[in-house]
Amino acid sequence: MSGRQQSSPAHDAHQHTPGVRELTAAASVFSLLSDPTRLQLVWLLTRGEADVTALAAACDAARPAVSQHLAKLRLAxxxxxxxxxRHVVYALTDGHLRRLVVEAIGHAQHQVSGEPWHD
Incomplete structure (x- = not known):
């Protein structure tokens, strides 16, 4: 048995070198997530579905502002x-975004706390 770790078929599909279209799309995602309120909303949605009222309360923002942020995230x-x-319930569209945000927050927690880095 070799020392090389086997990758799963789901990950093999994403091993190609990204082209301009993929890089532009990824940069667009990062651009949308560069706003702290939008990032917090997406992070809250990593925990599960929520409506605007619950999201506004959780991030201590005005409901109209949260609705506008959610509209941008939905458009993208x-x-x-x-x-x-009578409620509109929001959820993340896929696990890639969930993992991206969880990892970004984990990275930030290490930066802020000074905890040692790890894989």
Whole structure:
């Protein structure tokens, strides 16, 4: 058995070198997440679905501002919305975004706390 770790088929699909289109799309995601309120909203959605009222309360922001941020995230297809009675419930569109945000927050926590870096 070799020392090389086997990758899963899901990860093999993402091993090609990105082209201009992929890099531009990724930069757009980072641009949207560069706003602290939008980043917090996406981080909150890593925990599960939530409506605007709950998200506004959790990030201590005005409901109209949260709605505008969610509209931008929805337009970029980073979040999706569904009706639940009179409420609109938001969720992340995929696990890539969830993992990206969780890792970014983990990285930031090491920077802020001074904890040692790790893989």
């Amino acid at each position: 297809e980073l979040v999706r919305a569904r009706k639940d009675g």
